[in-house]
Amino acid sequence: MSAVEDPFARRFARQVRFAALGAEGQARLQRASALLVGCGALGGSIAQALVRSGIGRLVLVDRDVVEESNLPRQVLFEERHARESALKAEAAAESLARIGGPTRVEAHAAHVDASNLAELARGVGLVLDGTDNLETRYVLNDHCVEAGMPWIYGGVVGSGGLVLPVLPGSGPCLRCVFPEAPPPGVLPTCETAGVLQPAVAFVAALQAGLALRILSGAPLPTPRLVELDAWDGRAREIELARDPACACCGARDFSFLRAARLQRATRLCGRSTVQVRPARARPDLELVARALDGVASDVRRSGPILRFVIAPERFTLFADGRALVEGTEDEQRALALYDRYVGA
16 A cells, blocks of 8 residues: 555654554554553543554453543543443443544453364454453463464553563463462552553553554564663563473463353452453343342443342343443352342
8 A cells, every 4th residue: 555545644644654554554554453451541542542553453351340440551542431330342442532533443341261262263363451350361362372372461550560462373372471470469469569651551552562563564563671760650561482491382271261161250450359251141131120129229221231230249230141240359259149039
């Protein structure tokens, strides 16, 4: 695509002048697709950077709703989104649409796991980590290594974070670096250690820059784990080698994909909330609402979401059958409540 043929040539003129990208790189970017898992803090900043840069197609997936506590660091959301408890994926797509440009944004309000990841990633050239929990990251790693697809890990807490581009066949995967997920409560979270918006922006900027490099067809970067700290103004590169004994990229044992297919309840990072998935068919929200009459309090239907309280827990039930059970960290209790009041 030449500058004459490209209707967005003037829009991206200064970007194209960057020699490492150039007109050919920009043209490739405008034909490229990426899957972004999570569009809250990291994901929102990454999405905005990619859309403003002119990526051709961006698939957004997020399982959550907007809350007031998101607003200091999640750049795609406004107060009205929090007041309405809007679906993050839909609110993000709405905000990104106002930017304009060539990007086609596809939004999915869903939990990413082994059952839907292959379909969500169909046709994309890159997966980006904007999520907030290790379980999903290990599922992404297993899937991308198995498929030979690059993905970019990013995590942030407090004033700092980590970034690792995973390029299957060239350098380490996530499980080379962190072979096993630590038990819940071992690592600090945004809830326990807080988080600063500049730290989010720092990590997201590096993820987005690596994404542009990969999607534009530029020479691939040498995979390194980068540690960033926005408070101290510090960045440190850590050289890593691929572990030939790695269970994932060495033995090709994709155990997190198998385990994810079986797990119905997941405690969300840094929140007193458990996500529960349906065991079988999706529930009929209208029928559930009727059945809760006189049993639950504050029963409210809002489009594809049903909210209700079984004191002391508060439920947010989605059209796909998922529920967020707030007020507990006990996965078995959340499952029992779900099966009792929504149906097994």
